Amino acid sequence: MIHISAQIAALVRTAIEAAQGAGDLPAFAVPDPIPVTRPKNEEHGDYATPVAMQLARLAKMAPPQIAEVITNHFPASELIGSVELAGGFINVRLSEDWLRAQVDVILAEGEQAAQSETHSGKRAQVECVSANPTGPIHLGRIRGGVIGDALARLLRAQGYTVEMEYYYNNGGKQMENLAASIRARYLQQLGHAAEFPEAGYQGDYIAEIASSLIEARGDSLVDSADLEPFRAYGEQVISGWQKASLARINIEHDTFFNEDTLYEQAVWDVLAMLEQRNLTYKAVQPRREDSDQAPPPDADKGEAVCMRMMDLRDTVQDVIIVRSDGTPTYRLPDFAYHVDKFERGFDLMLNVLGADHIEEAKDVKATMGALGYDQERLQHVIHQFLKVVQGGEVIRGSTRSGEYLALDDLLDMLLEHTTESFAVDVVRYFTLAHNPNTHMTIDVDAATQQTNENPVFYIQNAHVRCAGIAREAADRGLDHSAGDVALLTDPQELRLIRKLVELPEIIQLAADELEPHRLAYWAQEDLAATFHPVYDEVRAIHTEVPEALTKARLKLYAAAQVVLRRVLDLMGMSAPERM
RNA sequence: GCCCCUGUAGCUCAAUGGAUAGAGCAACCGCCUCCUAAGCGGUAGGUUGAAGGUUCGACUCCUUCCUGGGGCACCA
Numbered sequence A: 001m002i003h004i005s006a007q008i009a010a011l012v013r014t015a016i017e018a019a020q021g022a023g024d025l026p027a028f029a030v031p032d033p034i035p036v037t038r039p040k041n042e043e044h045g046d047y048a049t050p051v052a053m054q055l056a057r058l059a060k061m062a063p064p065q066i067a068e069v070i071t072n073h074f075p076a077s078e079l080i081g082s083v084e085l086a087g088g089f090i091n092v093r094l095s096e097d098w099l100r101a102q103v104d105v106i107l108a109e110g111e112q113a114a115q116s117e118t119h120s121g122k123r124a125q126v127e128c129v130s131a132n133p134t135g136p137i138h139l140g141r142i143r144g145g146v147i148g149d150a151l152a153r154l155l156r157a158q159g160y161t162v163e164m165e166y167y168y169n170n171g172g173k174q175m176e177n178l179a180a181s182i183r184a185r186y187l188q189q190l191g192h193a194a195e196f197p198e199a200g201y202q203g204d205y206i207a208e209i210a211s212s213l214i215e216a217r218g219d220s221l222v223d224s225a226d227l228e229p230f231r232a233y234g235e236q237v238i239s240g241w242q243k244a245s246l247a248r249i250n251i252e253h254d255t256f257f258n259e260d261t262l263y264e265q266a267v268w269d270v271l272a273m274l275e276q277r278n279l280t281y282k283a284v285q286p287r288r289e290d291s292d293q294a295p296p297p298d299a300d301k302g303e304a305v306c307m308r309m310m311d312l313r314d315t316v317q318d319v320i321i322v323r324s325d326g327t328p329t330y331r332l333p334d335f336a337y338h339v340d341k342f343e344r345g346f347d348l349m350l351n352v353l354g355a356d357h358i359e360e361a362k363d364v365k366a367t368m369g370a371l372g373y374d375q376e377r378l379q380h381v382i383h384q385f386l387k388v389v390q391g392g393e394v395i396r397g398s399t400r401s402g403e404y405l406a407l408d409d410l411l412d413m414l415l416e417h418t419t420e421s422f423a424v425d426v427v428r429y430f431t432l433a434h435n436p437n438t439h440m441t442i443d444v445d446a447a448t449q450q451t452n453e454n455p456v457f458y459i460q461n462a463h464v465r466c467a468g469i470a471r472e473a474a475d476r477g478l479d480h481s482a483g484d485v486a487l488l489t490d491p492q493e494l495r496l497i498r499k500l501v502e503l504p505e506i507i508q509l510a511a512d513e514l515e516p517h518r519l520a521y522w523a524q525e526d527l528a529a530t531f532h533p534v535y536d537e538v539r540a541i542h543t544e545v546p547e548a549l550t551k552a553r554l555k556l557y558a559a560a561q562v563v564l565r566r567v568l569d570l571m572g573m574s575a576p577e578r579m
Numbered sequence B: 001g002c003c004c005c006u007g008u009a010g011c012u013c014a015a016u017g018g019a020u021a022g023a024g025c026a027a028c029c030g031c032c033u034c035c036u037a038a039g040c041g042g043u044a045g046g047u048u049g050a051a052g053g054u055u056c057g058a059c060u061c062c063u064u065c066c067u068g069g070g071g072c073a074c075c076a
Helices: A004-021 A052-057 A063-072 A096-112 A137-155 A173-191 A204-217 A228-246 A266-276 A331-343 A355-370 A407-415 A420-433 A444-449 A453-477 A490-502 A504-511 A518-536 A545-568
Strands: A047-049 A082-086 A089-094 A121-129 A161-168 A255-258 A279-285 A302-308 A319-322 A348-352 A379-384 A387-390 A392-397 A441-443
Touching: A004 A047, A004 A052, A004 A063, A004 A279, A004 A504, A047 A348, A052 A063, A052 A089, A052 A204, A063 A089, A089 A096, A096 A379, A096 A490, A096 A545, A121 A137, A137 A161, A137 A348, A137 A407, A137 A504, A173 A204, A173 A228, A173 A518, A204 A228, A228 A279, A228 A407, A266 A279, A266 A319, A266 A504, A279 A490, A279 A504, A302 A387, A319 A331, A331 A348, A331 A355, A331 A379, A348 A355, A387 A444, A392 A444, A407 A420, A407 A444, A420 A518, A441 A444, A444 A545, A453 A518, A490 A518, A504 A518
Parallel strands: A121 A161, A121 A348, A161 A255, A348 A379, A387 A441
Antiparallel strands: A047 A089, A082 A089, A279 A302, A302 A319, A387 A392
16 A cells, blocks of 8 residues: 555655746745645545645745646646646545555555555664552553554554563662562561551552562561562562553563663763763752752752753753762663663664653753764653543542552453453553543543443444455355456445545554554544445445445455454454454 | 643544544434444534734644643652
8 A cells, every 4th residue: 555645745746846847837945745635525635735825935926826837747647536726725636446456455465554664674662651560550551551552553564673661660769668568568467566658658459469478478577677578579469460451451561671770880881971971060959040949958968969951951950860878860770771772773762651751751862862872763752641530539640649540440340341352442442542642531430331332332343344244245155356346436435445545644644743543533533434334325245236246345345344454453452353 | 930731512532734623422303124223314512711923824833821730859
């Protein structure tokens, strides 16, 4: 399959250049890219370009006149049915013969439909989830996971070889905090007085871990002043939960990068690199622009190592990278981790992060640039938080407070109304169908009640209908492979084909913009919404439909099934044969 | 206080600076004698938070306000 609007843009460019060569247009730099849109109104053709209006100033001519000149020089192409003038717009209609031929093209491509080689030979890495192993995966976290996973699939469709990576934050103070929380519950359950840490993890799962630890080790740890056994046990249990939850919604990471491997050497190497570039200094307090508003420095603490972030990017404060006690803050291992990533040679590194990490993302990117790496290879997708409402109340998604909704809990609630597979598809689709930038709200009650009326059914049912008709045809001994696409002349049939051939550009748009919701919307509002009315009206198997036409139509629906399956797969959703 | 994100139909959300701002849910009216009605057709619902500005053209870009979320820790 080809990327149609890119082809049309190229034809328009050729036309403009030819017009310039012939002296019909003055010399000027042809804009890049040339805008090509898909008009909402069918009367405006399949594709349109407003380029003539853009050129009015450059060419010092009226838009309709420019449009006419471009149209006159429009090169011949098997793609093009007609080129029409509409004021300043140039409207392009695709050739119906070419469209019909695409049915065979789609079937030939099969599972690889719309696979692009634009980036083949390149390696990409998608880092997502990367939750601390301090609690079960909660709903808020899952957003980044689903986005990351879908982006990985989209990048593969663009030719990249993609690795999914999980930055495993098993170092740092939060893990100590977890260990102390587990120990407190452990001691309490064994009848010892133990004070729960002030900032400890409040969730019930801590008690659960403590009691399973008692089962495993008895009271042998009562006198342990060392937190390590509690940390190690907690990490092991929780990471097991997390992986199981992620696997449940089809998210699987290829690599887990352990943060604690960085503390021995890598962080100090990065520190040395920063020092070498004169980006660090020692102070009791980092510089800040509005120093008059700064809190007074803590007299008890000594000098920390600060980094001149203000010199690297637009920010109002430097950052501390090594505490006064000599331990690194999380920034330093973060830098070290990214140095490691760059050294692994990826052409594209994608970090999917929650909005609370935006400053960190900027710091990392700026620092990598300062260390001589190509910043463009590192891209961040920042998603806003999910607001969870249940029983009319907002659930604050904090692991520490214990007030959060675990992914597994939501899936289990959905299971009361539907199957595991469909519950997973609902969660994935719902998450994917929103722009990462939107502050989305999920009403758990509505989501679990309305499982019978949602877009997931609508899209999947299109696939089910295709599968159903193929079964019916097989039962009747009808084989579409002999179908002649030349018989597909009905406007409804062509309407469906026009939609199917949009797939490559939708994939590219979603991948380039790092916005998987574009694919999700297209699947529903365009693909499925075009399919159903056509399927309803254009019957393949019917006493009044001649057998040759039946075979051609079966072929069309087979092609539709290929596209539907491909789209569902790119979203990590199932493509059921029956419902 | 400063920085980032956001505000679009009753609700949840779309709309590479392009032609009449679109879906789903909720509401209302119709449609199953041949491939599954989890479908189709139709009705209703909007000053795109507000005010200016740029542009041939603004939901989209700029300025100033306002709502909501996040960030400005020697936590991650």
